[in-house]
Amino acid sequence: TKELTLYALLISAAMILSYVESLLPVFAAVPGVKAGFANIVIIFALYKMGNKAAVLISLLRIFLSSLLFGNMFAMAYSIAGAILSLSTMIFLKNTNKLSIITVSIVGAVMHNLGQTVVAVFVLQTKGLMYYMAPLTLSGVCAGALIGIAAALVTERIKLSI
Numbered sequence: 001t002k003e004l005t006l007y008a009l010l011i012s013a014a015m016i017l018s019y020v021e022s023l024l025p026v027f028a029a030v031p032g033v034k035a036g037f038a039n040i041v042i043i044f045a046l047y048k049m050g051n052k053a054a055v056l057i058s059l060l061r062i063f064l065s066s067l068l069f070g071n072m073f074a075m076a077y078s079i080a081g082a083i084l085s086l087s088t089m090i091f092l093k094n095t096n097k098l099s100i101i102t103v104s105i106v107g108a109v110m111h112n113l114g115q116t117v118v119a120v121f122v123l124q125t126k127g128l129m130y131y132m133a134p135l136t137l138s139g140v141c142a143g144a145l146i147g148i149a150a151a152l153v154t155e156r157i158k159l160s161i
């Protein structure tokens with residue numbers, strides 16, 4: 001019961017952070033750029049609860065948020081980004097050679113890459129790959145901020161499951 005409650009709490013927290021982020025004004029210079037607040041929860045789960053928990057929380061958050069606030073296209077883009085991002089973050093975390101901030105930065109860039117690749121296939125426009133330059137820059141910036149927040153949260157919150 002304790003573990004199920006923790007999962008529900010973390011999924012809820014990630015959904016709330018996603019919703020709050022959706023209320024913020026869009027940065028017009030690079031459309032579609034977001035900070036990825038929900039990733040604070042995902043990175044926390046990855047480091048405190050393990051790979052399986054992070055994947056489950058991430059996918060359930062995407063599914064539920066898309067159902068409540070988005071659509072199927074949003075879900076497809078988010079899942080593609082999450083799968084590439086989580087796979088990369090799990091691999092990097094397991095090397096024990098990089099900080100949580102660096103793992104977050106690489107995860108953010110991979111998320112952008114995953115979404116861009118899906119957009120190229122859906123829209124049949126290879127030119128969208130040029131969009132990766134500003135998305136990489138925004139991914140590095142957002143990933144660093146999210147990584148710092150996740151590191152602080154992970155350091156301060158103790159779990160006993």
